[in-house]
Amino acid sequence: MDFEYLFELLCGGVVKGSIYALIALGYTMVYGIIQLINFAHGEIYMVGAFVALIITGILxxxxxxxxxxxxxxxxxxxxxxxxxxxxxTLEKIAYRPLRNAPRLSPLISAIGASIFLMNYVQLVQTPDFLPFPELVPEFEFMEPLSRFVSSVDMVILVVTALTMVALTVLIKYTKIGKAMRATQQDMVMARLVGINVDRVISATFIIGSVLAAIAGVLIASRTGQINSAIGFMAGIKAFTAAVLGGIGNIPGAVLGAMVLGIAETFGAGYISSAYEDVFAFGLLVLILILRPAGLLGKAVKQKV
Amino acid sequence: MQKTTLGHLVAAALAATLISAPALAADTIKLGVAGPHTGDLAPYGLPSKDAAEMVVAEINAKGGINGKKVELMVGDDQCKPELATNVATKLVSEGVNIVIGHVCSGATKAALGIYKGAKIIAISPSATNPPLTKAGEYPNFYRTIAPDDDQAMLAAAFATDKLNAKKVAVLHDKGDYGKGFADFAKEAIEKGGKAKVVMYEGIQPGAMDYSAVIQKLNKEKADVLIFGGYHPEASKLLSQMNKKKIKVAFIGPDGIKGDGFLKIAGKDAEGVYATGPMDVSKYPLNGKVRDAYKAKYGKEPGTFFDQAYAATVAALNAVKVAGGTDYDALGKALKSSEVETTVGKIKFNAKGDAEGVGFAVYQVKNGAFAEVK
Structure with missing residues (x-):
């Protein structure tokens, strides 16, 4: 048993997991409040990265x-x-008019919004890959660890952890969080007790998009390149992580992302990287068979 | 009654072609040009058509070959095999003597059977699929571009002979192009026996992180990494290798030898090796022809222009040397008579591949690819 290699892979897995987690947090929060799988989340992530690239270019x-x-x-x-x-804007145009429509309609609208944004950026910017500057500087104290965890990795880990804590606090202990939870439990009842449901949902989307943009900037400066299609794969992986941990559950998204990242890394490290996605999605199937609500998800009885 | 009339007509038409075909053939040399001239892949076919037109115009202006003018026959196959067979059948029925084309490997393969049956030689400027020549199935096929596996063999030879690698890692992006290159390179290294392939794997294109595969590369202590794929994945691999301070010589195919790679990989590109088509701009004819093209069309010639120009020159030279369009004489002329073209002085080997065309190894130095001597 080669423990050094094992440790290297473990570090790689945790870093990969935290990348997925950073995107998955916004994904899962939006779902938790309005039960909508926001497929355009990956595209907001991509837009965030593009804006950051343009700003650094101007600077x-x-x-x-x-x-x-x-x-x-x-x-x-x-x-x-x-x-x-x-x-x-996305929520206002693509989802609000469908608030009372069957659940499938906003889902399809979300897919449409995702395709629209991807093509929009492709047309107004470029379909090519663009280099993204390394915005995170190399910290000197990270030097001895650089084989396992780089400075950017460290920043991503810390930001992920902080975001997870901040979101949990926001939802559990603040007024807007209380309103979010009320909206999630019963929209009509929330309205009756004087909660402006539309505002709460807008706020949810804004927070989700902010998280996506932060993820976009950090992850793009780690991979060093972006194009208009990066949101798709990021969205799929984040979605998988969120479902794995129990969609709608904030610590669950981080746990799911870690499990996903570590499983992929170990699968690639010990077996073959050609099957990386097979491990990821095989694991998803397995966990959903054993725990249909995800690792930390609560089984909710459907009201009929 | 009607039937009889129709029958007469067909008979008359047949008789007419029978009479006219040999008569026409005596007057001109019929040169076919086939490839995609419409559709998605037209940018790969139209430059060949332009090239053939330029050569033919020049030769006809000088009085033709052995006193005969060259007549150009154009066929559009859109790179589709089913259209390619139609085009080939039509060209053959119209009495074509020699064909420049086709452009895509799949379409070329479909058409070759028909030309073979009719004993007509086809010279492709661009069909790089290795078995087309190497399998020996089509003795009537020649090409002025190097086959795909030459590139991989060159990369493998460079790794073992020039870089003295003992342990080689081979990665690819699981696509046709990347995996094809990787497979040929792996095979060449294993056959060569000078180095061991310690790792052979596909990576997920578009993935955000390749740290696992890089850690494995480090664990296997590979001296050289041969990567089959395109520049986005190559630069991601390189940047993550550099972050982890893992120094392994990197060799890629022509998919990374371009400005796109230099732009994205930035300082990570420094020192990277890539195979790519040999620099043909050093040949005197090449510069002259490209200038003439720019003067005529007002733009740079497109993909495979040089190869198509060379194919047309070689084909017509063979007609001149053979003193006619006899199949066996033409084949002999192509294989024996060296001719000055836009891709250098070429003749064809026994399999039909042009000698002297091919790939070279380049290395990134100060932000630009420079040929490794």
Missing amino acids: TLSGYSDSGLSVLVLAAVIAVIYAAAYGY
């Missing part, structure tokens, strides 16, 4: 360069604002 052209975190923060803030606007 570089205007002569502003800084090896520290300021470019990253500036690009991320503007990407977040843009993505929030996209999320808000």
